[in-house]
């Protein structure tokens with residue numbers, strides 16, 4: 001019998017496959033399962049269905065869930081905003097990727113603390129490509145300069161690309177525009193290889209605009225519309 005997590009993953013794979021083949025057969029898309037509303041039992045069930053990367057947006061939740069699930073070699077992604085007083089906590093959690101580095105100031109602070117602990121962290125620069133005041137991220141016009149500043153001055157931060165959250169709109173053109181804005185910046189960054197865009201409701205559109213890492217929560221965990 002196929003359990004519902006396997007079925008949800010299968011459905012997602014089929015949708016991704018369709019979207020990515022429209023770009024190129026060489027365009028590979030990775031999935032982060034966003035587990036912020038899910039219990040450790042649900043995470044373990046999805047892990048057993050074959051999904052091994054998970055994302056959390058609160059330091060405390062990532063800590064407690066990663067401790068409870070220590071027996072599984074889960075790859076934890078941090079996708080939430082990071083307060084300065086939590087930087088050391090994030091470093092200790094050692095995420096495989098921090099998606100939401102959202103200011104130069106935070107980058108300098110993070111780099112300093114990484115240095116003190118002789119550690120490094122793979123990060124994405126978050127771009128506020130929808131220009132929504134509720135969203136964090138650097139403004140698109142400044143993204144390249146800030147990216148290069150971090151590359152030059154923050155040796156303990158390994159910048160590997162960009163992240164954005166699609167415009168919060170029912171207008172597909174507006175959502176597409178926010179993805180395209182981020183992709184245009186990404187294309188100008190020679191060293192960038194990761195473009196984290198797309199969630200349950202807009203990952204197909206994000207892939208169409210070049211995303212190679214999608215962050216999917218509700219679709220995998222049966223929350224809200226599937």
Ligand SMILES: *Cc1c(COP(=O)(O)O)cnc(C)c1O
Nearest residue numbers: 034057079199200215216217218
């Ligand atoms: C919650 C969240 C997601 C996943 O959203 P769903 O709509 O549940 O797929 C993706 N990215 C970020 C940054 C989030 O906070």
